[in-house]
Amino acid sequence: MKWTWVLVAVLLSIGTLSLAKDSLDFPDYDGKDRVHNLNAKNYKSVMKKYDVMVVYYHDHPGSSRVAQRQFDIEELTLELAAQVLDEFDDEDIGVGLIDAKLDKVIAKKLDLDESDSVYIFTDDEVIEYDGEFAADTLVEFIFDVLEDPVEIIDNSRELKGFENIEEDIKLVGYFKSHKSEHFLAFADAAEEFHPHIKFFATFSPKVAKALDMKLNEVDFYEPFIDDPIVIPGKPYTEKELVDFIEDNDRPTLRKLQPHNMYEIWDDDVEGEHIIAFAEESDLDGFEFLEILKEVAEDNTDNPDLSIVWIDPDDFPLLLPHWEKTFGIDLSHPQIGVVDADDADSVWMDMDDGDDMPSVDELEDWIEDALSGEIDPDDDDDDDDDDDDDDDDDDDDDDDDDDDDEDDDDDDDEDDDDDDDDDDDDDDDDDDDDDDDDDDDDDDDDDDDDDDDDDDDDDDDDDDDDDDDDDDDDDDDDDDDDDDDDDY
Template sequence: MPHSSTKDEPSAANKTPPTLSHLWNLVFLGLLLTFGQLSWGQKGMDIPEYDGKDRVHDLNAKNYKSVMKKYDVMVVYYHEHVGSSKVAQKQFQIEELALELAAQVLEDLDDEDISIGLLDEKTDKAVAKKLGLVEADSIYIFIEDEVIEYDGELAADTLVEFLYDVIEDPVEIIDNVRELKGFHNIEEDIKLVGFFKSQKSEHYQEYEDAAEEFHPHIKFFATFSPKVAKSLDLKLNEVDFYEPFMDEPVVIPGKPYSEKELVAFIEDNDRPTLRKMQPHNMYEIWEDALDGEHIIAFAEEGDPDGFEFLEIVKEVAEDNTDNPNLSIVWIDPDDFPLLVPYWEKTFDIDLSSPQIGVVEVDDADSIWFDMDNDDDMPTVDELEDWLEDVLENKIDPDEDEDDDDDDDDDDDDDDDDDDDDDDDDDDDDDDDDDDDDDDDDDDDDDDDDDDDDDDDDDDDDDDDDDDDDDDDDDDDDD
């Protein structure tokens, strides 16, 4: 889970495997051409059309300090050098238009002055180094003394919504039952809640400092109301940790806590058993894979079958929340409509119905749970058995690919065997033909010999007859 500080490692967006991330980026760039109207319209928000005014700053060594001082929040897109490639130029134009639209929307905020700037990897490398920017094609958000890395899609609506979260306080206070209900309605994110005496409490200060480290990626709540604390079953200075989609929290041991202890606990538990991939965190989640693999569940929450299947997955996750090796990523296809055709083609699945499978992060090899009947969802026990086989490597995309290769080899062997058999048959036929020829020759020779013998016998008979005639003549003379 990224902290609110610059890290000496590539951004999640850039560490995403090239096979998938490159395609995802191209798809979402197409979405940018709608200027956010598709996504925002679905949520009932009235997003304006771009008015053509330039608001995004071109930062460089001469102006970056003065520009960044003017604003409470500065968003910096550290991009690769565009160069002369027409494709790269077109891509950058689309990205810049998305940022211009976001800047236009942010201009109307009353409480915070937020602006956006561009920094070229090639021409402004020295500035990037001074700002601590590590990887190109990444978005960094500078607010007060913190630097927050944005790991979502480069789309105006998603970026603006993320920035709204950034400018909120890192800890939200729960004062009454209505706000407590709102807390319980948050189920897709990791959240923490603590009970403290007051905002001046040193224990609350430690809690708030820890919240700043993870803001806005993790939701932090606190209450100073004994009534609310009783509803949450919280003791004074105690903090509960909630995984996504889990009704029961984990009590963080060792209260009262220091900031360091809270940070350490969260870092040890920041990969939930079940988490949802969303546009603002898609690259962060995809990069955070166990042994290079993700267990992915596709389900449309608004679809009856999808809802039923999701409830089964949630129950499995809740039953196995203590298993550190189990982490399921839920993707609602409705959140990524332009990626659905790509996923269906790449994974060879039909996303009109729920699916769950194992996917290799680097090359997208996958193997999927066999749904025997579209009308019947798997039971919790059936799904748990399948997941157990996955965790024990009895089901593995790599081995499935090897099996396919073996099948190909078997086919080749069969072809070779057929060829050998054909050759043997041909040899046998040739031998038979040779034998027949030899027999014919022998028969011919025998016939010739017999003819010769007959001729000799005839000659001998003729000679004998001649001799007899001569003798008779002699007798007559006498």
């Protein structure tokens, strides 16, 4: 009996582990084709079948093997997203493809103007997705699209949740009721920016008091800024709200996130971004982020300042690319100015994260960046200078080689001259000896008595000649030595 209960316990534990594993399993593609290839004949009928239609307007892959494989990966990503969305009960959501080369007519009718983009059709709205092409990020964004444009704050717990949202632009309005014309104008404005900007409203006097708001007032919150901007001119029309938001939709400090990464990167300031890398879960990264928040709070009125914060944890696949492109170590906080087009960059000296800059030091650096004193184009100038230095070194080496060759030629010429002088001296000595011998023979033939005198004279002459020749040879040798010393 005891063994029976042991067996039951083991089976139950195995069943529990199996259930837990099933609950946490990420979905695998089941092989069913759910993504529609839209064309001129079927696009209307297919889109009518769904409450929401997700359309990927893609470039034609052509005959390139790499482009075709990349497109296959993208199509598989959409298939997985469609599989997950197929299980969503509240809305029927379809996914389709439109080829930019083969289906130009459809793209024009649907007003699709940017290829390699995802468009979401819902009711009368068309929303462009500017985020990472990944199934989980895309599905999360679609779920945000399906939510109401305005979220209502009814109590203190929901108010706490509102206050904890700090990474996004958010607006909150206080109105009398759902039927208020001012609330309806607020809701219409929210639809224009949904889901990129979050809109909240309250009809509770207690919540309004906690937010220090008056009736029909709308407050605008920048990311990471505690104090809101009260939109002037209440009560507002829809157009007045839309105009104000469009004039203030570039925050002083904003976070690059997977669902908005391309939207933020395209929104540069005069072709440049001030980029700050900081890992929030890291102690140094958290400290640097708090400094950035203080800088943003102090400079929120500066329309030219917009710092893009990137948490490396959000983009693990991009880390090697960023480190190689920017020449930085992302294990430490970094801040720099980056050219949005060619990725040239200049980075603040952070001492490898040992000492964080103070708020004042960071503000001084940012001021230099905004004034142009710190310019990413200087990176190109440095590269040009390095090339010039290399050319100068090559020229110097060539000059040295030429000088060495000239010296060698001079030495060779000196050696040749010395050899010629020695040969001439030897020839002169031989000629003198021959002349002396001839004179002796002639004297012997003429007079024997004079032989001794002549011989003595000849000997004297020979001695004198030899001495003269020796002196000449010595002089020549001395001259040659002097010439060698000069060279």
